[in-house]
Amino acid sequence: MKIIRYLHSSILVSDLEKAEYFYGTILGLEKVERTLNFSGVWYQLGDYQIHLIVDPNLIVNLANKEKLGRNYHLAFEVDNLDEMLERLESYDCPIQKSSSGRGACFTQDFDGNVIEITAVG
Template sequence: MQIIQCLHAAILVSDLERAEHFYGKVLGLYKIDRTLKFPGAWYQVGEFQIHLIVADISSDMVDSQKLGRNRHLAFSVANLDAAKEQIINNNCPVQMSASGRAALFTQDPDGNIIELSQV
């Protein structure tokens, strides 16, 4: 087997409207049409998709002190300072990378961890 491309990541959310605000407005991702009938929303990021799926969820946080040591989704950003300002302006948590690299971690309204790195 040779895996040639990552197609999408499914993220479980409890409140679709709140999640769409975070992924669409706070992170600025592009929402795309979907034909499936169950509640959710799809976002396109280059050749990759984020699939928000409504579900009854609970936290599976392993380390609340170092968010990067938990399951997370990582995005590259052009300007980490601008990204940090936007995250803070939307009252979302910010934790800078403990490694000292140009990266931060935040959480969506359901506690899913998002890494933003300047590369």
């Protein structure tokens, strides 16, 4: 027996409408159909999915508020980091550049979940 593929990650969100705005409108992820009977939204990135699941009592507790990348997070690669930074700024999203000096930054969704945005390799 061996694990052959990574399928998805789930993120808890407190407000589905706000989460859809962040992940769909701000980040521009592609929403896909889902057939489950609980509140949530799925997004497709290549062979990988992100599942947003609603928890109205969600409390995100960051271990390190000074260095967002040292918390649990999702990481996305973009083809134009400067354009993504401009986009995040235009929506007043928090931005923390990577302290390593590499082409990357960290932001947070409306619930405080951390997202890493990295330039193509």
